Amino acid sequence: MLDVRPARNALKQGQDKYSNLIDNSFEEIKMKPDEISKKMDKIDRELLVLLQERMGLALRSKKFQEAAGAAQREEDLLARMERMNLDLVKRSFSRQLLKTIIEESKRLQDEDRRLVAFQGEHGAYGDVAARRLVPAGAYIPCLEFADVFRGVEDGYLDLGVVPVENSLEGAVTQVNDLLTTTNLNVFGEVKVDVNHCLLATEATDYREIRVVYSHPQALAQCRDFLRRNKLEPRPYYDTAGAAKMLARENPKAAAAIASTLCAELYDLDIIKEGIEDAPSNSTRFLLLSREPYSGEGEKTSIIFAVAHEAGQLYGVLRLFADAKINLTRISSMPLRSDPGNYSFFLDFEGSEKDSKVAEVLDKMEAMTISLKNLGSYPADSGNS
Amino acid sequence: MKNLKLAMRETEQRTIINISNVAVGRDFTVIAGPCSVENEEQMFESARAVKSAGADMLRGGAFKPRTSPYAFQGLGLNGLKLLSQAGKETGLPIVTEVIDPRDVSWVAEFADVLQIGTRNMQNYSLLKEVGQAGRPVLLKRGMYSTLEEWLNCAEYILSEGNPNVILCERGIRTFETYTRNTLDLSAVPAIKELTHLPIIIDPTHSTGRVSLIGPMSLAAVAAGADGLIVEVHYNPAEALCDADQALTPAIFADIMQRLRPLRSFMDKLPNSSK
Numbered sequence: 001m002l003d004v005r006p007a008r009n010a011l012k013q014g015q016d017k018y019s020n021l022i023d024n025s026f027e028e029i030k031m032k033p034d035e036i037s038k039k040m041d042k043i044d045r046e047l048l049v050l051l052q053e054r055m056g057l058a059l060r061s062k063k064f065q066e067a068a069g070a071a072q073r074e075e076d077l078l079a080r081m082e083r084m085n086l087d088l089v090k091r092s093f094s095r096q097l098l099k100t101i102i103e104e105s106k107r108l109q110d111e112d113r114r115l116v117a118f119q120g121e122h123g124a125y126g127d128v129a130a131r132r133l134v135p136a137g138a139y140i141p142c143l144e145f146a147d148v149f150r151g152v153e154d155g156y157l158d159l160g161v162v163p164v165e166n167s168l169e170g171a172v173t174q175v176n177d178l179l180t181t182t183n184l185n186v187f188g189e190v191k192v193d194v195n196h197c198l199l200a201t202e203a204t205d206y207r208e209i210r211v212v213y214s215h216p217q218a219l220a221q222c223r224d225f226l227r228r229n230k231l232e233p234r235p236y237y238d239t240a241g242a243a244k245m246l247a248r249e250n251p252k253a254a255a256a257i258a259s260t261l262c263a264e265l266y267d268l269d270i271i272k273e274g275i276e277d278a279p280s281n282s283t284r285f286l287l288l289s290r291e292p293y294s295g296e297g298e299k300t301s302i303i304f305a306v307a308h309e310a311g312q313l314y315g316v317l318r319l320f321a322d323a324k325i326n327l328t329r330i331s332s333m334p335l336r337s338d339p340g341n342y343s344f345f346l347d348f349e350g351s352e353k354d355s356k357v358a359e360v361l362d363k364m365e366a367m368t369i370s371l372k373n374l375g376s377y378p379a380d381s382g383n384s
Numbered sequence: 385m386k387n388l389k390l391a392m393r394e395t396e397q398r399t400i401i402n403i404s405n406v407a408v409g410r411d412f413t414v415i416a417g418p419c420s421v422e423n424e425e426q427m428f429e430s431a432r433a434v435k436s437a438g439a440d441m442l443r444g445g446a447f448k449p450r451t452s453p454y455a456f457q458g459l460g461l462n463g464l465k466l467l468s469q470a471g472k473e474t475g476l477p478i479v480t481e482v483i484d485p486r487d488v489s490w491v492a493e494f495a496d497v498l499q500i501g502t503r504n505m506q507n508y509s510l511l512k513e514v515g516q517a518g519r520p521v522l523l524k525r526g527m528y529s530t531l532e533e534w535l536n537c538a539e540y541i542l543s544e545g546n547p548n549v550i551l552c553e554r555g556i557r558t559f560e561t562y563t564r565n566t567l568d569l570s571a572v573p574a575i576k577e578l579t580h581l582p583i584i585i586d587p588t589h590s591t592g593r594v595s596l597i598g599p600m601s602l603a604a605v606a607a608g609a610d611g612l613i614v615e616v617h618y619n620p621a622e623a624l625c626d627a628d629q630a631l632t633p634a635i636f637a638d639i640m641q642r643l644r645p646l647r648s649f650m651d652k653l654p655n656s657s658k
Contacts, residue, residue, distance in 0.1 A: 207490065229493070230489065271490075272493055
């Protein structure tokens with residue numbers, strides 16, 4: 001596990017830079033009109049990003065907030081803000097502005113958007129997957145995969161999106177490990193094509209780029225591209241985190257490798273799209289929910305363990321072969337609780353509501369030490 | 385010529401450069417497209433027009449070496465992206481000029497062939513850089529250069545480990561003013577005699593006159609050239625650069641219809657007994 005704290009602290013310091021607007025050096029005082037308007041653009045973008053964050057918090061608070069007392073809280077807030085002595089921001093204006101923001105939060109809360117958790121910063125591939133799986137949701141970034149599971153399990157968030165396997169790198173072990181113990185159900189799946197882009201701020205001349213920040217796995221997947229263009233890879237805790245850092249701090253001669261969604265979210269230029277060395281690299285994500293999928297479903301995921309004896313696994317797999325059920329994934333992982341023994345992850349076509357699937361699952365009960373049914377869900381058709 | 389260790393012809397074997405499904409040096413290769421990438425509509429319309437007329441590769445400039453610093457300098461990286469999208473849509477490999485050593489690796493990310501223009505023929509640091517870029521290079525003849533000087537420039541690229549050099553005769557400066565330059569067609573058999581490298585003709589910049597492009601294209605076929613690079617704009621009247629020498633798609637299609645039969649005819653002629 002990467003230690004993300006130093007990177008997070010660096011990010012914090014970057015944010016603080018923007019509160020530092022009073023301290024104008026002579027360089028800043030003599031800014032040309034176009035430089036001033038560029039700086040204003042940047043501040044406007046920052047305002048919107050902060051608003052986005054604020055709206056996300058409003059949606060989360062709604063889950064636990066009682067209507068009583070809200071009006072009083074709102075009045076307190078407005079009064080408190082008015083006591084701030086900002087000579088250029090008139091009290092009447094700040095009151096009106098905050099009121100508008102609060103009204104918009106309420107409107108959003110009434111829209112009843114589902115809170116969808118993913119791991120990483122906004123713009124991470126998990127975010128891309130979440131937007132595909134739940135089109136009109138509110139997407140909530142989480143620090144770790146465990147936070148996604150806990151957040152949904154404990155009812156703070158509605159749905160979770162986690163990666164289970166990558167076509168090049170194989171199983172995402174942390175997630176598979178969490179799946180063995182969770183009580184959540186699989187509600188859907190999506191395959192997201194990894195489309196790495198080289199991103200830089202508008203102010204950066206691509207010819208001057210020397211260092212590239214990204215998650216070590218993304219850097220490794222673009223090794224050839226970096227070498228061809230004599231770029232130095234710099235590991236960062238997250239692809240989208242690197243894009244965000246770039247947008248906020250604009251370090252000299254730097255770029256990031258991240259998704260096209262990051263280019264949109266952080267207003268970065270795409271220098272080149274599809275820079276990964278090997279094509280057809282995709283990650284499969286699962287949508288997790290407290291309730292099982294209510295429809296039929298076309299695919300089912302299970303996890304099981306068998307006794308450490310000859311022929312046990314074969315016996316289980318033969319049930320599927322005899323019933324002519326097509327397996328779409330099979331992988332194994334050592335049991336955390338009992339190293340030396342393995343959990344098997346099986347995905348197959350068909351719904352647990354099909355009689356032939358139900359029959360196989362029934363027979364499996366007797367043949368396995370443990371059997372966990374994650375549920376049946378619609379299969380990703382692959383187009384979109 | 386004694387320093388031309390790699391460019392000189394030692395055997396009958398000629399260099400053939402495979403670029404997607406085009407074999408430069410074996411098939412007659414026609415590279416066509418606008419002088420510069422101006423916008424999406426112009427680039428895509430021009431690309432579709434040259435494709436349907438039978439061109440093999442698409443050209444378009446994103447970095448323009450202009451005589452005046454105030455003339456349109458090209459769209460840069462955004463131009464490259466448009467050109468590469470137009471190439472993908474039509475399935476044509478793309479050829480584009482690079483003028484700055486710092487741009488070489490980036491242009492190579494988008495282009496199939498890197499072009500060195502006439503003004504940069506002897507820009508040795510640029511030649512070294514394209515020699516390492518891992519892409520075929522189209523090397524235009526300097527407008528004041530002898531064949532020997534030109535071939536020494538090819539040698540620079542070859543000696544960096546890039547064997548894929550396509551030479552391009554684009555006219556030289558003479559006292560004649562009616563044409564923009566004088567097309568030195570004798571360079572074609574001379575180059576074939578001296579080297580194993582393919583040579584193509586640029587009838588656009590050498591003549592600077594639309595009416596002369598067709599006849600000189602046919603003459604290039606007859607002289608044994610391996611191809612042409614020609615400027616075609618979907619609407620020449622509105623072109624941002626070199627408007628008076630760009631062909632309309634209709635004239636280009638007309639030339640193409642006469643060019644291919646002439647090439648087949650030339651292929652059927654008995655070999656000279658030399």
